[in-house]
Amino acid sequence: MKNIIIGQYIPGSGFLYKLDPRTKIISVIVLMVAVFLLKSIVQLSIAMGLAILILIAGKISIIRIFRGLKPIFVLLIFTFVFQIFFNKEGALWVDETMTIGFVSITSMVLWTIIWRMLAKFKKFKMILFILYIGGLYLIMKYITYGTIFTTWQFLVYEKGVEMSFFVVIRLLIIITLSTVLTLTTKPTDLTQGIEKLMRPLKVIGISSEDFALIISISLRYIPTILDEANKIMLAQASRGADFAEGKLKDKIKQIISLLVPMFIIAFKRSEDLADAMESRNFVPGRERTRIHDLKLGRLDLLTGLATVLLLAGSILVRIYL
């Protein structure tokens, strides 16, 4: 839980922190569009380089972002594998006959057990995983003795490899950009930015203030609710409902014992919050003033210009290359 940094603000001092949230939101959206306009791996690699440059310029530790990406690795690996297996365009690169037989299944099971036993060396988790996948491949390719149940063709096409890298790099860029936005912008600033940007929607009857209020209240209460959930889990664990032990049948009851108090506490908290807001003279729909009003500065102008240039660049690349 503690390593998830997507959507979390970490105080710092780089130039990204000084930018107006509106500039950041629009720039991130525009840059994402620009990334989607790119067509080849080379172009994307350049874009990735630029993204890393932004991180360096903003004094954000790359390792930190990388660590925060951990929960998304599964998604990235899945996308990668999916593309390799199912994209059948371009020249054929690899064509192997894979065997699934009694002996190979046994060795695969053994290999899995060895891998899981080694899994306690957490430092080499990634290397072990790659070794494991490689091992599975070798087993299926070379162990052809004994009873053979079936065989299948392992086909890899040029486009498949290219697309898999392409999609993964694109995802990485997009995640990095949005992480930079939330990492360097206070939730309150972010909602204020969104509110200001959505102002024009008033014409079609959407109140941007209400919307911003909803977002900021939910963001504010995520840690509180998590904290409460943790306490409830401990309280129920003390009555013998340990969420780490127990059978599936017991688990259902345990989840109910967590959810009911959660709902009750959440409702009670929202009532309290409503009272607290009212006692501080909050009137829904009434105009509110701010302590810190957003102001666009020179830095915002420069960032905006750079963003527009990047977008123009990618449009040109799209048309002429």
Next chain:
Amino acid sequence: MGIQFKQVNFSYTGMQKGYYEAIKDISLSIESKNEFITLVGQTGSGKSTLAQHMNALVFPTSGTLEIFGKKVTSKRDRHIKYNDIRQKVGLVFQFPEYQLFEETVEKDIMFGPLNFHKTEEEAKVLAKKALQMVGLNDNYLNRNPFNLSGGEKKRVSIAGILALDPEVLVLDEPTSGLDPKGKRQLMDLFKSIQEETGKSIIVITHDMDLVYEYAKRVLVLDKGNLVFDGSPEVLFRMNDLSKFHLDYPQTIRVLKGINERFNLSIDIYQKTVHDATAAIKRGLNS
């Protein structure tokens, strides 16, 4: 047997500041029978964290903890069923809202025993008994726990733990948010449970009057360190309690004031109002 802490440390890890040491180098031993301990200390001194160690809800960052013969260290041991520890050491949380969830009081109290593989009938009997122990009659069995008053909720949540029939009972600020009469009733209740069943009871509280009147042994935590372990008589005879961020009980303060104001020499160490008035009478007569 009982609970033994050996140089137990616990730190919370956070995003920005690294970590925060909640309890430091705690070594102490709690018997499984006949203890009546109060655990006191300033807010944030680590009382609740210490209490949560006692039934293995949290694991020490370093050091070892032995609870009824089971070793608890920083790593979860797959051979130990931590759930069983919780049947031996029952922990009641400060806010009953964290644990009540069923539609009737009876079902809610039965939740614990059922988790420890009691049959439906056994659990019903235990629920009834536990409810009587906390001083609520059978009419409450079919009531909705969410429609009860704060004090009643608290009693029901205590009954929910008592129904497990634990050997050691740990209560995290059971008296907070109650009126003075309710506080005393609850403390009397713990005292009678302790005397009747011989279970060890550990109560976290901020109320020095209750500590002085009820406790046989006091543990004082200050910024995560165990700074005092002994009887309340010894603790309140110490000269400077403010170094522990504690105060003296009302009886001692009032009697001390009377002594100074009227130049008397009444024995100021009286535990109850009754004893204090008797001492004043004696002081005036002599």
